[in-house]
Amino acid sequence: MSKAILDCKDLSKSYAHEGIQNHVLKHIDLEIRQGEFTVIMGPSGSGKSTLLYCISGMESCSGGSVYLHGDDITKFNENRLSDIRLQNFGFVFQQIHLVSNLSLLENIVIPGLSRKSGSNKEVYAKADSLLQTFLLEEAKNRLPSQVSGGEQQRAAIARALINQPDIIFADEPTGALNQNNSTIVLDLFTRLNQEGQTIVMVTHDRRAALRGGRIIYLLDGRIHGELTLAPYDEDMLKSRETQVNAWLESLSW
Amino acid sequence: MAIWKLIKAQFKHKKAVYISLFLLTLLISFILTFAFSMSKNISEAAEEAYQAGKYGDVCFFYIMDTPSEEELEKLAEREEVRDLRKIPVVFPLATNAGIISDYKIATPWFQAYNPDIFNARLLRDDMKSYVPKEDASAPSDGEVYVANLFHFMTGAEIGDSFHITSTNFNKEYRISGFVEDLRQVNAVNMGGNSVFLSANDYEDLAMLAQEFPAEFCESFFLSVDKAPEFSDLSDDDFVNVISRGTDIKDMARIILTGEQVIYFSSIMSQIIAMIIIFVALLMFIANLLILNFNINSSLEAEYKNIGVLKACGLQKGHIQRVYLLSFLLTIGLGFGLGLLIASPVVVVSTPLLLGIFNLLVSGQTAWLLSSGAGLVILVIALLMMLVQLRKVTKIKPREALNEGQQSVYFSQGIDLQLKKPFLHARLSVKQFTASLHQYLSAVLLIAVLFFLVLYTYSLTNILESERMVQEFYGLDFDIAVRYEDTDSETKEKTEAVIEEYTPILSREYMEYADIEVNKNSLGLFIADNTKVLSSLLEGKKPEFDNEIILTKLFAQMHNIQIGDMVEVYSKGKTEDYLVSGFFQSLNRAGMMALMKDSAFRRLDVEDDQSNEILYKIEDPSYGEEIAEKLFQEVPELYVISSEGIQKSMTGVDAIFAGISWLMLGIALLFVIINGIMVSVKIFYREAADFGIFKAIGIRNSANRLIFSCRFLFVAFAGILIGYVLQLVLAPQLNNLLAPMVGVSTFVVKIEWFIIIIFALLFLIAFFLIAWAVSGRIKRLEIRNLVNAI
Ligand SMILES: Nc1ncnc2c1ncn2[C@@H]1O[C@H](COP(=O)(O)OP(=O)(O)OP(=O)(O)O)[C@@H](O)[C@H]1O
Numbered sequence A: 001m002s003k004a005i006l007d008c009k010d011l012s013k014s015y016a017h018e019g020i021q022n023h024v025l026k027h028i029d030l031e032i033r034q035g036e037f038t039v040i041m042g043p044s045g046s047g048k049s050t051l052l053y054c055i056s057g058m059e060s061c062s063g064g065s066v067y068l069h070g071d072d073i074t075k076f077n078e079n080r081l082s083d084i085r086l087q088n089f090g091f092v093f094q095q096i097h098l099v100s101n102l103s104l105l106e107n108i109v110i111p112g113l114s115r116k117s118g119s120n121k122e123v124y125a126k127a128d129s130l131l132q133t134f135l136l137e138e139a140k141n142r143l144p145s146q147v148s149g150g151e152q153q154r155a156a157i158a159r160a161l162i163n164q165p166d167i168i169f170a171d172e173p174t175g176a177l178n179q180n181n182s183t184i185v186l187d188l189f190t191r192l193n194q195e196g197q198t199i200v201m202v203t204h205d206r207r208a209a210l211r212g213g214r215i216i217y218l219l220d221g222r223i224h225g226e227l228t229l230a231p232y233d234e235d236m237l238k239s240r241e242t243q244v245n246a247w248l249e250s251l252s253w
Numbered sequence B: 001m002a003i004w005k006l007i008k009a010q011f012k013h014k015k016a017v018y019i020s021l022f023l024l025t026l027l028i029s030f031i032l033t034f035a036f037s038m039s040k041n042i043s044e045a046a047e048e049a050y051q052a053g054k055y056g057d058v059c060f061f062y063i064m065d066t067p068s069e070e071e072l073e074k075l076a077e078r079e080e081v082r083d084l085r086k087i088p089v090v091f092p093l094a095t096n097a098g099i100i101s102d103y104k105i106a107t108p109w110f111q112a113y114n115p116d117i118f119n120a121r122l123l124r125d126d127m128k129s130y131v132p133k134e135d136a137s138a139p140s141d142g143e144v145y146v147a148n149l150f151h152f153m154t155g156a157e158i159g160d161s162f163h164i165t166s167t168n169f170n171k172e173y174r175i176s177g178f179v180e181d182l183r184q185v186n187a188v189n190m191g192g193n194s195v196f197l198s199a200n201d202y203e204d205l206a207m208l209a210q211e212f213p214a215e216f217c218e219s220f221f222l223s224v225d226k227a228p229e230f231s232d233l234s235d236d237d238f239v240n241v242i243s244r245g246t247d248i249k250d251m252a253r254i255i256l257t258g259e260q261v262i263y264f265s266s267i268m269s270q271i272i273a274m275i276i277i278f279v280a281l282l283m284f285i286a287n288l289l290i291l292n293f294n295i296n297s298s299l300e301a302e303y304k305n306i307g308v309l310k311a312c313g314l315q316k317g318h319i320q321r322v323y324l325l326s327f328l329l330t331i332g333l334g335f336g337l338g339l340l341i342a343s344p345v346v347v348v349s350t351p352l353l354l355g356i357f358n359l360l361v362s363g364q365t366a367w368l369l370s371s372g373a374g375l376v377i378l379v380i381a382l383l384m385m386l387v388q389l390r391k392v393t394k395i396k397p398r399e400a401l402n403e404g405q406q407s408v409y410f411s412q413g414i415d416l417q418l419k420k421p422f423l424h425a426r427l428s429v430k431q432f433t434a435s436l437h438q439y440l441s442a443v444l445l446i447a448v449l450f451f452l453v454l455y456t457y458s459l460t461n462i463l464e465s466e467r468m469v470q471e472f473y474g475l476d477f478d479i480a481v482r483y484e485d486t487d488s489e490t491k492e493k494t495e496a497v498i499e500e501y502t503p504i505l506s507r508e509y510m511e512y513a514d515i516e517v518n519k520n521s522l523g524l525f526i527a528d529n530t531k532v533l534s535s536l537l538e539g540k541k542p543e544f545d546n547e548i549i550l551t552k553l554f555a556q557m558h559n560i561q562i563g564d565m566v567e568v569y570s571k572g573k574t575e576d577y578l579v580s581g582f583f584q585s586l587n588r589a590g591m592m593a594l595m596k597d598s599a600f601r602r603l604d605v606e607d608d609q610s611n612e613i614l615y616k617i618e619d620p621s622y623g624e625e626i627a628e629k630l631f632q633e634v635p636e637l638y639v640i641s642s643e644g645i646q647k648s649m650t651g652v653d654a655i656f657a658g659i660s661w662l663m664l665g666i667a668l669l670f671v672i673i674n675g676i677m678v679s680v681k682i683f684y685r686e687a688a689d690f691g692i693f694k695a696i697g698i699r700n701s702a703n704r705l706i707f708s709c710r711f712l713f714v715a716f717a718g719i720l721i722g723y724v725l726q727l728v729l730a731p732q733l734n735n736l737l738a739p740m741v742g743v744s745t746f747v748v749k750i751e752w753f754i755i756i757i758f759a760l761l762f763l764i765a766f767f768l769i770a771w772a773v774s775g776r777i778k779r780l781e782i783r784n785l786v787n788a789i
């Protein structure tokens, strides 16, 4: 077994709203290992997004610890968390969230340039190679509003990758995309994972979930079940689908 | 009602906006009400004091030279004259003739207290009201009443001792009351300080004057009232008519008409009120911009909500009404409360005015005037909002719902490569240029604010005493000495005294006469050398014997241009002169002319004008000391120093500066409130971007820098435009103000470093405000930022 990059122990999160505590995450233990493609599923409101934001250092937790390479990031101050988001993590949103007045290329290079190390040239070279892999060469100087949703999401993924993060977190990355664009994005994730990229993805979509090597089912703020799958293989899709469907049905999804 | 629910929601969700709008309006309303009330109360007090004081339609003041009894009798018989009162005064020629405790009064005059001929109203001991005329009796023997300004100048109290001292006379009196005397109120200042004695004590002094003419001189004021049939005659014309062919006018040291007295006694308050109103007006413009900005950004931010509301069947009228009502309610409340708060402040501050204006001023609030102004403001704001809110009509529910939010950026901004170093500054420039039009209103606002601050600052030194003398008095001198005869020994003696202190650099001969130009009366400076003129505004100084220059104020009043020929009359002779230029002088409320000595000889061959020598000395700071010394050594001389004039004006200029600094403070407060409003607005508009930047790992400090830097650019652009506004508008505004003090121009004087300091202050302030506002980035969760709409 490969080593754990991220290890969360007894993670809890609650929101206080008008005096009432709403416990969204309840004592979650979760390990993310090097090279894994983890998919988080669960009904709406079960706390998937919250879990993702908590373990990626974007939101504070109410209890428990999240260890990144052995350091508890819940104890980090804002600046160290920022640095971790910059260097160790990449994030992909459902609503894509590119900065609307910057071109795709500019959106991609910002995290690269924000690092202390690395020259301008290296960052732009890396961005160019990502644009090439993501077939965005032509669109790179256009504004987000001037490209398709799929292209936008690919650019967002490229942005997440520019600093070669340890983990990519994606919250419903295909949620705002049509079928065709969804497949392109998912293929990209699969390819990245095959190249060794660790990914944690939240999704509603069963077909998206099939891409994972491990599916975690969240219900009411707890991990309700976990399924480990064989490495993704286009040819074995049918049997993979039946396996996942049966598992989800057993959890009364 | 649904509308009220929506309005309530508006207030609840945009507390900051409404609260600051409310505060700004309150501030404006407060200072407007204060200015209106103050100026109204002071004018009324002056008017009332004039009426009660039996001042007369015109008052002549004679020293030494007095018209003969026959002339006065003839005057009394004229059909234009209803009544004529002679008010005897004793004027000490020796220095320090009047002393209160340790304070020496340079030029006191003594007069018997007699309300029937001159009613100096007696103040009650608490100085809050007058003793009714029936109850006000003259001081007992051995007691005096002094003008209320003594109390404020010297701290003199009732019961303090007062001495009249000269070589042959020394007597102690007790101060038993303070009186109001319009002749020495504020800007009227006839040059003397009134002391009222009992009839017996006055008689003693008058006898003394007979006995020791070198120490005391008896003279009189002459109050003349117009006959009712001639009430159409202006006061100036009245003076000319009754004095034609007599010495009445020529002999008078000072002539002040009732109109002038009322005007001068309230002029300072009028100027101050004007300034406050200007500042308030500028603030109001800034306020409109802010309102405009708010409505605009509210509409942008609520684009989707409005779409939803429309989709749910609300009509555009409803939506417009929600905005209109909520903003109008806020402005209306702010204005009302400002008015209410101003009212007690007016009441509380009026007792202070006695010390400043030497008048008992009532503490009434000018409700009608102020609420009128409020109404005008409300209507203008309403009109502006109506124009803005037409945009609601254009919002189509479908598009609004699909787009969610109107795109913040319409362009990519300037073409600037993102790279290190200064990545964040570059990013900031890009964001700024991309949404430039959004910042336009912010830039305009800052421009108005910067102008407001610069202009208010420039007012703080406009009436500086030094400038008053140099630029407004019209003549350049350090010490002016009036001689009976400039060739006498006195001159040598005088100059010896001066040279004991500091060398004399130059001496210029100057005379003073009363003339009429095109039948309008004017004072005339007659100069040997026009070098002394320090305030030529246009044209050239008079060189030839047929040239004259006039104050611009007078010329404008009578529509005289440079190059025109004017008819000059003096003592029965009329000659034509060419107007070669305009100057300005505060003398005689700006009604002055100047010509060369040789030019004046054409009119008047006899040399019976009073002679003056204007000295420039090496160290002008000795001016006042020298004047005092001369007073002791050569008491028959009339000496003024520009230092002394400056000092005598420091009271006024201190108030003026105080008010201007206060206005500056208010303007700065205004800038800060506005700055916060604008940056909060812009921050929320761009919250999503900050969320993104935060999510991809840009540190809070860098994020805040990206935000705050933009305000540097906004402030910089605003400052530039504001500076241009100052260059263009300030002279215009000052030209409105200047004639009120009797000059035609105030030169706006702001040193470069002051502008730079203000500019830096603005930059720093806006940067810091933005920095503080963007502190919210820290507190906000990324998820909220990213999803903020
Ligand atoms: N800022 C917040 N304040 C209070 N409650 C919140 C907040 N954010 C989320 N919640 C609540 O936490 C719970 C979990 O939310 P979360 O967004 O994690 O759900 P989710 O599993 O991602 O749902 P979905 O599939 O619909 O995206 C929900 O009940 C939600 O209402």
Ligand SMILES: [Mg+2]
Pocket: A048, A049, A050, A171
């Ligand atoms: Mg979610």
